[in-house]
Amino acid sequence: MIQTVKLAKLRLSPINVRTADPAALALEPLAADIAARGVLQNLLVTPASKPRGTFEVFDGGRRLRALQLLAQAGTIDAADYEVPVLVLKDDEAALSETSLAANFHQLRLNPAEECKAFQHFLGADGDIDAVAKRFGQTRRFIEGRLRLAALAVPIFDALAAGEITLDVAKAYATTDSQARQLSVWEAYQHSNPVADTIRRVIAQNSMDANSPIARLVGEDAYVAAGGAVDRDLFSDNADKWTNPEIAEGLADALLRAEADRLAAELGLGWVRPIRTAYAISHAHNLYHVSLEQPALDEATSDRLAQLRTREAELNSAIQHNGFGDAQIEVFIKELNQVSDDIDAIENRAPVLPEGLRPHVGAFLTLTPQGEMQLDPRYYSEMPITRVSDQDAEPPIADGADEAADAGNPERGSDGAASDREHIVDGFRIGDVETDDAGAGSKPISARLADELAMQRRDVLGASILDHPELALDYLLFAMIDPTYVAGHRDTGTTIRAPFPTDPIVGDVPASPARDMLATARATLNAGWADHETLFDRFMAFRALDDGDKTAWMTWIVAVTLETRPVHLRDTASLHDSLAGIMGIDVAAMWRPTAANFFDRISKSTMVGILNDVGGPAVAQRHATLKKPEMATASEKLFSGRTIVEPEVKAAALAWLPEPMRFATIDLSSMAEADDGAATDGEAGETDSLDPDDAADDDYNDVDDDDTLMASRFDEIADQLVD
Known part of the structure; x- marks a missing residue:
């Protein structure tokens, strides 16, 4: 009671x-x-x-x-x-x-039930703060549960049914747009993504409210300009601005105004605003202006000497064992201050001569804290170098300007130095090495040169579209030349076929397959590789007949196969497909021996393998042997040299360790898919490339039939031309 x-x-x-x-x-x-x-x-x-x-x-x-x-x-x-x-x-x-x-036996409400309950309570009086107080929760917690209650119906139903976790539901709820939630749900619902993946996808095309641009602009100005904010009610400082273009426009206006102000105030030729703290990535087409630090006066030199002496004394005292921890902390604090003072003197800002200011510029950067900061380095669109006294132009006397102009082809009609180069405050401005520029011509900037080079590249690419045979030769050459001809890398394309990085380094036991690869390399027609220049090698490679090109193609593909994908421990699934298409029998090309396998596993593991192949009788027969003798006996058994029952011999000859096995691939489904594709297109024109031919005996004998491979190479090229 x-x-x-x-x-x-x-x-x-x-x-x-x-x-x-x-x-x-x-x-x-x-x-x-x-x-x-x-x-x-x-x-x-x-x-x-x-x-x-x-x-x-x-x-x-x-x-x-x-x-x-x-x-x-x-x-x-x-x-x-x-x-x-x-x-x-x-x-x-x-x-x-x-x-x-x-x-x-207590059973908590699931998150979906909590959401509905809070939604009901809020509907009663509409006071979030009152509901939060009654339940002893924060307003943000209640708002978060209400956001979950407002999830798109399929997502909320999945949460209620336990098909997704609360963390995943929270990730979907980082936006209050049900349309956005549904688009991500439809794309990812069958792949079981983690919450971070959902959060990243939803955050695309939005801006972090703590980003430098957002900090600079401020939420009030952003919202006043029409920007919307997606509140993340499940974590602190993770709100998203869903109209980044508005924030960027406001930030650009602020940066541009400050840049113009600084350029006028400092007398610089330009100040370029950038939305990052790292100016160096924006200056690759410019010339860095190297300036000297101002000379130290006597007082500063004496101060620097005193600081270095004190630094040495403090380092010695800290390393001494005669002081207590409290005193050591005092020494360390003073040492840090002394080191800062030394750095301030040694890294004093260089002096920019007044005459150079109109010829140089700087970048206005945006720090991670959202503060505008002028980068201390100066850049120019033309080379600016310091000249020695004897290289500098002598001063021109008053009244002698016209004579100087008449006798100096580097000066223009207005008496100014040529645009190509002139000297200001001990610095040469311009490129005097440009012999091919006519008198009075102005060299183009590095940025313009890069832009023109990109456009030239595009012209080349557009032209290659009409020359498939040349493209095929170039493709093969770009893969083969850097790999076969050591030391040559620049083929003018990102196409590469480097040797794979194997998971182990050192000698690997010999095998028939490795011998076949070595033999294939030795029989390649490699005369083209003897030429010195890249162009000569390419032209010699183009002159090879189709059979030689085919041999090079199969070799480069064969030697660049990876052991396993970088991010996985299992073998590449596409390798399984290739093995299935070719009908590879690994057991016919590799057998376990004492050297490559049995000596390198434990005796108990060896007994287990023998039991799998021949049952307890074979396992017990070998179990009494010492490990070296067991390894030798196992090598004979698995190579078919031991007299045993036919079924045991067959099992031993077919056995492979798990890492040597290819997964079984359903080739019939692959063939059906390809048949469908051929039906939709022009099947009659692609018979030579039909994967159904993989089942033909002729296809499986390609390695022994160079003529057939050469004809296939011809057919590929003909189809590309057509």
């Missing part, structure tokens, strides 16, 4: 099964809820031995602690507050079992 007991007469029982640290019990939210609604579920208690009239709580300890928290805060009076309890009397074992049962 439920009764009430004063809070002051209750204490926690030592047999209560909940022993978590109070900090992990989330007592504050529970206390707030009890303050709003009272104790909704009775506590289980048993009479205490003393003092008389008191009770020990063996189930409901968290509620008891929350009540005590309210009493400490003065919200309730422990002497008067009535707590509903159920009094049970039994031995400690039985009471502990009851406590366990009461906790074990």
Whole structure:
């Protein structure tokens, strides 16, 4: 029977099964809820031995602690507050079992049920803060559950059914756009993505509210300009701005205005605003202006010497064992300050001569904190170099300008130095090495030169579209030349076929397959590779007949196969498909020997393999041997040189360790898919490339039939030309 007991007469029982640290019990939210609604579920208690009239709580300890928290805060009076309890009397074992049962069978609301409940409560009075207070939660927590309740229907249903986790649901809810949620859901619902993946996809085409641009612009200005904010209610500082173009436009205006102000104030030729803190990536088409630091005056030189002396004294004192920790900390603090002072002197800003200012510029950068900062380095669109005194132009006397102009072809009609080069404040501005530029011509900037080179590249690419035979030769040459001719890499294309990086380094035991690869390389027609220049090698390669080109093509493909993909431990699945198409019998080309396998596994593993192949009789027959003898005997058995039952011999000759096996591929489904593609297109024109031919005997004998491979190469080229 439920009764009430004063809070002051209750204490926690030592047999209560909940022993978590109070900090992990989330007592504050529970206390707030009890303050709003009272104790909704009775506590289980048993009479205490003393003092008389008191009770020990063996189930409901968290509620008891929350009540005590309210009493400490003065919200309730422990002497008067009535707590509903159920009094049970039994031995400690039985009471502990009851406590366990009461906790074990509790079932929390799932997140979807919580969301619907909060949505219902909010619908009653519309006051989020009131709901948060009643449940002892923050406003952000309630808003987060309401955002989940507003998920697109298929996503919310998946959460309710337990098909996606709460973290994944929260990732979808980082945007309140159901259309965006559904587009990502439809693309990823069958691939079981993690929450971070969903969050990244949804965040595409949006801007982090903590990004440098957002910090510079400020949310108020962004919203005032029509920008929208997607609140991430499940993590701090993760809101997204869904109209990044608005923020970028505002940031560009701020940066441009500040850049113009600095250029005018400092007298620079230009100041370019950039939305990053790293100017160096924007300066690759410019010339860095190398300037000298100002000379040290006598006082600063003396100060630097004193600082270095003190630095040495402090380093010596810190390394000495005669000082306590407190004194060492004082020394370290002073040493840091001394080091900063030395750096400030040694890294003093270089001096930009006044005459150079109109000829140079700088970048206005945006720091990660969203602050505009002028980069201290100066750049120019033309080379600027320091000249020695004897190289500098002598000053021109007053009244002698016209004579100087007449006798100096490098000066223009207005008396100014030529655009190609002139000297200002001891610096030569311009490129005097440009012999092919006519008098008075101005060299183009590095950026313009790069742009023109890119356009020339595009012209070349567009022209190659009409020359498939040349493209095929170039493709093969670009793959083969850098790999076969060591040291040559620049073929003018990103196409590469480098040797793979194997997972182990060193000698690998010989095998028939490795011998075949070596033989194939030795028989290649490699005369073209003897030419010195890249062009000569390419033209010689083009002159090879189709049979030789085919041999080179198959060799480069064969020697560039990876052992396994970089990000996986299993073999490449496409390798399995290739093996299935060619009908490879690995066991016919590789057998386990003592050197390549049996000596390198444990005796127990060897016994297990023998048992798999020949059963207990074969395993027991070998188990009594020492490991070296067992390895030798196993090599003979698995090479077919041991007299055993026919079925054991067949099993031994077919056995392969797992890493040597290719997965079985259903070639019939591949053929059906290709038949469908041929039906949609012009099947009659692609018979020579039909994968169905993989089942033909002639196709499987390609390695032994150079003529057939050469004809196939011809057919590929003809189809490209057509």
